[in-house]
Amino acid sequence: MKKIMIIGGDGFCGWPTALHLSQMGNDVTIVDNLSRRSIDEELGANSLTPIQSMETRLTAWKEATGKTIAFEKIDVAVEYDRFEALLDQQKPDTVIHFGEQRAAPYSMKGATEKRFTVDNNIGATHNLLAAVTSLGIDPHIVHLGTMGVYGYDDDGMEIPEGYLKVYIPGDEKQIYQRDILYPTNPGSVYHMTKSMDQLLFQFYAKNDRLRITDLHQGIVWGTQTDETKLDDRLMNRFDYDGDYGTVLNRFLMQSAVGHPLTVHGTGGQTRAFIHIQDTVKCLALAVMNPPERTGKVKILNQMTETHTVRNLAELVAKASGATIANVDNPRNEAAENGLRVSNKTFISLGLKPITLAEGLLEETQQIAQRFADRCRMDMIPCVSTWTDNQAPGVVQLD
Numbered sequence: 001m002k003k004i005m006i007i008g009g010d011g012f013c014g015w016p017t018a019l020h021l022s023q024m025g026n027d028v029t030i031v032d033n034l035s036r037r038s039i040d041e042e043l044g045a046n047s048l049t050p051i052q053s054m055e056t057r058l059t060a061w062k063e064a065t066g067k068t069i070a071f072e073k074i075d076v077a078v079e080y081d082r083f084e085a086l087l088d089q090q091k092p093d094t095v096i097h098f099g100e101q102r103a104a105p106y107s108m109k110g111a112t113e114k115r116f117t118v119d120n121n122i123g124a125t126h127n128l129l130a131a132v133t134s135l136g137i138d139p140h141i142v143h144l145g146t147m148g149v150y151g152y153d154d155d156g157m158e159i160p161e162g163y164l165k166v167y168i169p170g171d172e173k174q175i176y177q178r179d180i181l182y183p184t185n186p187g188s189v190y191h192m193t194k195s196m197d198q199l200l201f202q203f204y205a206k207n208d209r210l211r212i213t214d215l216h217q218g219i220v221w222g223t224q225t226d227e228t229k230l231d232d233r234l235m236n237r238f239d240y241d242g243d244y245g246t247v248l249n250r251f252l253m254q255s256a257v258g259h260p261l262t263v264h265g266t267g268g269q270t271r272a273f274i275h276i277q278d279t280v281k282c283l284a285l286a287v288m289n290p291p292e293r294t295g296k297v298k299i300l301n302q303m304t305e306t307h308t309v310r311n312l313a314e315l316v317a318k319a320s321g322a323t324i325a326n327v328d329n330p331r332n333e334a335a336e337n338g339l340r341v342s343n344k345t346f347i348s349l350g351l352k353p354i355t356l357a358e359g360l361l362e363e364t365q366q367i368a369q370r371f372a373d374r375c376r377m378d379m380i381p382c383v384s385t386w387t388d389n390q391a392p393g394v395v396q397l398d
C-alpha cells in the first residue's frame with residue numbers, strides 16, 4: 001500500500017485515477033482548488049454528465065466500497081504554505097500532478113487566460129518541486145504532460161519517449177553523441193507550459209536527485225471507468241464545449257444531439273488518443289514502477305492509437321448517421337500531418353489498450369445519448385482563435 005497525493009483529483013483524469021488507486025488499497029488524498037468547476041461557471045459551460053460535489057462523491061465512494069479518500073481544497077499555485085504543510089504532514093510515497101489548466105483553446109482566448117495558464121501551471125509545478133526539496137522528503141512525482149510538446153512533423157520518424165539521440169559532427173572527423181530532451185514545438189500557450197514544466201523537472205532531477213516520471217499523454221476520450229460505474233454519484237465529467245471538449249468526445253456528443261461534426265479545416269490533423277480507462281491503468285503502472293535515482297526524468301508516451309480528425313469524424317458518422325461539416329480552423333496548426341509514436345514502455349509493462357472500435361458504441365449509447373438533453377447548443381462552437389485574423393469554428397445551422 002502506498003500513500004498517494006493526487007493534485008487535480010477532482011478533474012476528468014484525476015477523479016477516476018483517485019478511485020482506481022483507492023480501490024487497489026492505496027491511501028489516497030485529493031488536493032484540488034476546484035478551479036475547473038469555477039471555469040465552467042465563468043464560461044457558462046457544464047459537463048454533459050451530471051457531476052456531484054466532492055463531498056457527495058467521497059460519501060458515495062465510501063458507501064460503494066467501504067474505502068475512504070481524503071480531500072483538501074488548496075490552490076497549489078498560490079497557497080504555498082498550506083500546501084507545504086500538508087506535504088510535510090503526509091510525507092506521501094507518490095504525488096501525482098494533474099493540477100493544471102489544460103485546455104489549449106482556453107489558453108489562447110486572450111491575455112487574461114494566457115497569463116492565468118502560465119501562472120497557474122508553472123506555479124503549481126514549481127511549488128511542488130520547491131516544497132519537496134525544501135522539506136527534504138522523497139516522493140516519486142508523476143506528472144501528466146502532453147504529446148503536444150513534441151509538435152507535429154511529417155517525415156514518418158517515430159517519436160521516441162522523451163529523449164532524442166543526436167550525432168553532431170565535430171572537428172577532425174570526430175562525431176559527438178548526445179541524448180537530449182526532444183526539442184519542443186508546442187502549438188498553444190497551454191502546450192507551451194508543458195514544455196516549460198519539462199525543464200523544471202529536468203533541473204530538479206539533476207540538482208536534487210528527485211525521482212520524476214513525466215507522462216506525455218495523448219487526447220483522452222471516453223468517460224467512465226470500472227470504478228466510476230459503481231454508482232451514478234461517482235460519474236466522471238464529460239467536457240463538450242468549444243474550449244474544454246476534446247475532439248472525439250465532442251463528435252460523440254454532436255452526433256447524439258443532431259449537430260454536424262465540426263471538423264477543423266480538412267481534418268488532416270493526426271493526433272494520439274487513449275481511453276480514460278487506459279489512462280487510469282497507465283497511472284497505476286507508473287506509480288508501481290518508479291524510476292531509479294538517476295538524475296534523469298523518466299518520460300513515457302501515454303497513448304494507444306493515432307487517427308486523423310477526418311477519420312474520427314467518418315467513424316462516428318458511419319456509426320450514427322451524423323453529417324460532417326468542415327469549418328474554418330480557429331487554430332494555427334498544420335492542415336495535414338502524420339504521426340508515429342513509440343509507446344513501448346507501457347506495452348512492455350502489460351497495458352492492453354481499449355481501441356476505438358471496441359469503445360465507441362458503449363460511449364455513444366451510455367453517455368452521449370443518455371445525457372444529450374443536458375447539452376447547451378450555444379456552447380458547442382470553438383470561438384477561441386489563435387490569432388485575431390482567424391474565423392471561429394462555427395457551423396451555420398439552418
Ligand code: NAD
Pocket residue numbers: 007008009010011012013014031032033034035036037074075076077078097098099100101102120124144145146147217218219220221246
Ligand atoms: P481537468 O481540468 O479536468 O482537471 C484538472 C484538475 O486540476 C481540476 O480539477 C482543477 O480544478 C485542478 N487544478 C488546476 N489548477 C490547480 C491548482 N493550481 N491547484 C489545485 N488544483 C488545480 O483536466 P484533465 O483533463 O483531468 O487533465 C489532467 C492533466 O492531464 C492535465 O495536466 C492535462 O494537461 C493532462 N492531459 C489531459 C488530457 C486530456 O485529454 N484530458 C490529455 C493529455 C494530458
Ligand code: USQ
Pocket residue numbers: 102103104105145146147148149217218219220244245246247248250262263264265267269271272309329331333382
Ligand atoms: N478539432 C476539430 N474539431 C473540434 C475540436 C477539435 O477538428 O470540434 C481538432 C483540433 O483543431 C486539433 C485536434 O482536433 O487539431 C485535437 O483537438 P483537441 O481539442 O481534441 O485536443 P488538444 O487541443 O490537443 O488538447 C487535448 C487536451 C490537452 C492535452 C492534449 C493532448 O485538452 O489537455 O494535452 O489533448 S495532445 O493533443 O496529444 O497534445
